[in-house]
Amino acid sequence: MQRNLAVLRKKIGSSLFCLPVKANAYGHGLVEVARFAQKMRVDCLGVSCLREGIALREANIQIPILVFGAIHEEQIAGMIEYELQCSISSRYKAELVAKMCASLQKKCRIHLEIDTGIQRTGVRPTTALGLFEFVSQCPYFHLVGIYSHLATADLPEDLYAEKQIALFSALKGQIKGECLWHLANSGGTLFYPHSHFDMVRPGLISYGYFPNGETGSEIAPCLSLKSRVSYFKVVEAGRGISYGHHYRTSRQTRIVTVPIGYGDGYRRAFFNRAPVLIRGRRYAVAGAICMDQFMVDVGEDEVYVGDEVTLIGKQGNEEVSLWELAHLADTIPYEILCGFNERLPRISV
């Protein structure tokens, strides 16, 4: 990850770096990644909600934390108490936050969110100036930033992304807010240098994955998923393997068990298909993925209990990529990563 952050830093020049660590740092481990980011002098962390922000503060993370998501009224006091930066995307919420600040006699650091075309959260461009003026004159607010989010920047040269960047740039010219203007996600950071403005928020690419599936540059994944063979048996020809018997042995063969399953986030959609690496060789999952384990047919090969099984990453000259798995499950790398839960120990190497 250190290398990825360094490569991206170089790319963004003097812009600040906000590292998204939402959803357990894309499955990598919220506190572990945040501690590392703090050490690497990342300028700011991005989370989605109050709970994630509190978890970071309770782990003694002291750098700025921006909460991207819209907050509920009953969460406002927590945002102020834990010194989390709020995203303000309506006049109504701005007033509620101001009221809570007044009653607590505390200031709140805020970012104004403008929707330039994702239709998710954020004030409309036409009302942005009015909201900016309101928050600027409010004595309880410190306006740290104004931001928006790109909807289609995963691929280079996308016309809609260009439209959003142009709109954001025009708003910056009109509003003249002296604060951090920020727009770029991973796609923006990589493919649209003119979207960098004062700060970038690249998530996926910081963890080593291109949003368009590209590989082979200086950026590399920092996660691998490994297990170990927990059981071994010889099975005759014609036997069904695992729930539903979706796989049948075609000859007498060796079947090994791997103790990880959909209860850890190793998706059921991988059944009968996903590649795994044992002793530098590629095999496929045999039959259904169970909650806690799955089986592999290793044929005549010598495999022993205790052998390392690589589910994502490199082993010898072979590699299983996250993109490959995402395609098998008909999804995107983000979703596979976020699915890895607390039963899997995160080990930093």
Ligand SMILES: *Cc1c(COP(=O)(O)O)cnc(C)c1O
């Ligand atoms: C998740 C998120 C990001 C990061 O997106 P990536 O595609 O992972 O780079 C940036 N900004 C906001 C507001 C987000 O919600």
